[in-house]
Amino acid sequence: MIDMHNSVEIYDHLMNGRIINKRHLGSHGDFEVNPMFEEVIKNLEVYRNQYEMCGFSLIANADFIYIVKGNAYELSKTDIAMKAYCLLLIIGKYITSHNYKLDKLSAASGGLTSSDIDKISLLSDTIEILQRANMNxxxxxxIKSTLVERQIMFENPITQNFVLSDSGMAFYEELTADFIAG
Known part of the structure; x- marks a missing residue:
């Protein structure tokens, strides 16, 4: 049975361009199960039908849920998605060039520090990519407006570090799979 209170919250969340991840960072700075994700998964066909009647496609996988306008199943074609990809690539380049493991970004106790962000912002490639992607x-x-606001990254409430969400991790997993397959 649909939880109407959760349904309203889910609608607001998705219609504002946010992703619903399987897990979210709780107030104690640890990953917790996301009740909005569980609500949609338990009633997936009802929610798919609801968004389809409004002209959207609800895309759900094992780790996150989002909507797209119409029947386009590729989020990657939107302007926001391209900005998110650019930022994730910039962050990934920094992580690998400093010999960090991806766990630095995915562990609730890790994440990008403000010092890391300052270092990334000083790199010449970063400045050029941001300008070309119209992120002036x-x-x-x-990072806050594109990744955190959309729930691709979370800001840890305890450390203020930026940690990848399930959808953010999927980006790197897809990239790694393409690299290994290619």
Missing amino acids: ENLFKS
């Missing part, structure tokens, strides 16, 4: 604000603001 600083890197910190871009």
